[in-house]
Amino acid sequence: MAAKTIISRPIYGKLSPQPGKHHLFVADAEGALAITDMAARAPVGFFDGAEIVFIAGPDGKYVAALEALKPAQLHLPPSFASLLPRLKQTLTNAHMGLRLYLAGTEGLIGQAMQVALEAGIDHTSMQTEHRGSLARRMQCVHCKGITENVTTQPATCSHCGLLLLVRDHYSRRLAAFQGVCINAEDRSEIPPTEEIFQ
Amino acid sequence: MSTGTTRLDVVVSDVVPVNDLVTRFHFRRRDGGLLPTFSGGAHVVVEMRNGERTRLNPYSLMGSPLDTREYTISVRRDDAGRGGSLFMHNQVRPGLEMVVSYPVNLFSLDLRAKKHLMLAGGIGITPFMAQTAQLAGEGGNFELHYTCRTASLGTYADVLSERYGRRVRLYHDDRDERIDLDRLLSTQPLGTHLYVCGPGGMINWVRDRAAALGWPPETVHYEHFAAPQPGLPFDVTLAVSGKTIRVGEQQSLLEAIEAAGVDPPYLCRGGVCGQCETNVISCDGKFIHNDHWLSEEEHRSGKKIMPCVSRFEGKSLVLER
Numbered sequence: 001m002a003a004k005t006i007i008s009r010p011i012y013g014k015l016s017p018q019p020g021k022h023h024l025f026v027a028d029a030e031g032a033l034a035i036t037d038m039a040a041r042a043p044v045g046f047f048d049g050a051e052i053v054f055i056a057g058p059d060g061k062y063v064a065a066l067e068a069l070k071p072a073q074l075h076l077p078p079s080f081a082s083l084l085p086r087l088k089q090t091l092t093n094a095h096m097g098l099r100l101y102l103a104g105t106e107g108l109i110g111q112a113m114q115v116a117l118e119a120g121i122d123h124t125s126m127q128t129e130h131r132g133s134l135a136r137r138m139q140c141v142h143c144k145g146i147t148e149n150v151t152t153q154p155a156t157c158s159h160c161g162l163l164l165l166v167r168d169h170y171s172r173r174l175a176a177f178q179g180v181c182i183n184a185e186d187r188s189e190i191p192p193t194e195e196i197f198q
Numbered sequence: 199m200s201t202g203t204t205r206l207d208v209v210v211s212d213v214v215p216v217n218d219l220v221t222r223f224h225f226r227r228r229d230g231g232l233l234p235t236f237s238g239g240a241h242v243v244v245e246m247r248n249g250e251r252t253r254l255n256p257y258s259l260m261g262s263p264l265d266t267r268e269y270t271i272s273v274r275r276d277d278a279g280r281g282g283s284l285f286m287h288n289q290v291r292p293g294l295e296m297v298v299s300y301p302v303n304l305f306s307l308d309l310r311a312k313k314h315l316m317l318a319g320g321i322g323i324t325p326f327m328a329q330t331a332q333l334a335g336e337g338g339n340f341e342l343h344y345t346c347r348t349a350s351l352g353t354y355a356d357v358l359s360e361r362y363g364r365r366v367r368l369y370h371d372d373r374d375e376r377i378d379l380d381r382l383l384s385t386q387p388l389g390t391h392l393y394v395c396g397p398g399g400m401i402n403w404v405r406d407r408a409a410a411l412g413w414p415p416e417t418v419h420y421e422h423f424a425a426p427q428p429g430l431p432f433d434v435t436l437a438v439s440g441k442t443i444r445v446g447e448q449q450s451l452l453e454a455i456e457a458a459g460v461d462p463p464y465l466c467r468g469g470v471c472g473q474c475e476t477n478v479i480s481c482d483g484k485f486i487h488n489d490h491w492l493s494e495e496e497h498r499s500g501k502k503i504m505p506c507v508s509r510f511e512g513k514s515l516v517l518e519r
Contacts, residue, residue, distance in 0.1 A: 018412065018414075019409060019410055019411070019412050020411070020412025021384065021411060021412055022412075091388060092388075094387075094388040095384060095385060095386055095387060095388060096383065096384075096386040096387070096388060096390050096411075096412070096413055096417070097383070097384055097411050097412035097413065098388060098412070099412055099414075119388055119389060120310070120311065120312040120387075120388050120389015120390075121388065121389065121414075122310075122414065122416045122417070124414075124416055125414035125416050125417065
């Protein structure tokens, strides 16, 4: 569970069924378990008006558990990039009364939220639950390149190669944590690398 | 003491009867300068001095925020009220020097919205006059649904229809026209924000249906200035200032506290903004809560009161003032 360090560091909650006409879930990996846990608390018929978009990963784990919820639609894209056009289209055509639930890794939650914000949903109106990896999506503040799945502190920018301190400073607009050069004064100073975002 | 606001010396530049119940008042600065900028949904508190008595009532600014040469308000005559609206209708004439507060907005547009859906009932139309003017000036996307008793009491319905055409939809009670609310709320594009101003019952109805149909609370905005209701006189001890005061039948608790020379914070004087929230130290009796600020739980607790609109009946009341 993420701890509040600075004000922009996102804090995630626990999915809870909201009143509404349509329910859209976007999840990856262990995020599926957040949906099945919530299903136990949802009113009868809740999933009749629900669409679940789930990035399962190669082993197809949890797909059967989600099928068992009998959602109106279950969509299984291979990656976030591949679900993006459909998600944008769904949100563009949606009406008020659609509720959004995001569950899984921070990268998935952040990027889905970024699209939803553009579609006009306030971030406080979305249900979020973090499950699984703590790996971070990081933006290098120097070259602006985004590095996915950062697990170490410090981390090397995959674009410009600077060694970056991964801050808790988070941008909802970019859906990324900020990475700042850790040895700007003396590049030969290389602090030890730790695996801390597992 | 009005929190964060200062007063403006104005002169009444025009008084225009609009229909049987509503009159419009125009104010200009006495020094001829421009008035402070405001945004659609803002109100001013108008000081009404009548002999010994000063009333302070909030009214929404209804002019275009793009024009600050004057402020305009529309006042609905309330023959059964405490007399503020009657004072405006009967005593205020062009040329009268008055004092109004700086504008305060507790009902502002959320400009991140993709669309603004506005529901007005009766005199609740006034903030939407300013909001629609603001949005129209910026090419904003809005739709206004306005319910009035009869066409002749549909204050500014003609003006709005002429200005905005199909973006305005009118419903007349006497023709049995009703908003198909569930359908309206279910067919709005994602990113729509909802604004309601009108009678309390209408606001509650719209808020309830919006919540049931899945509108997040952040997207539902409402304003209902509660007018202080008259009631039985009651005595209050102000513990901090060491005074015991009597609240008259036609006086609000806030007005009685002010009359005793104590200067509590206030902003809207309509039970909306929360500035005058006051702690109850002890009481023996029952509260008559009329505000929209405290939660139901806080109302039941008997630990807090909004003196601008709420009253008390009973043996004793001690406030932290």
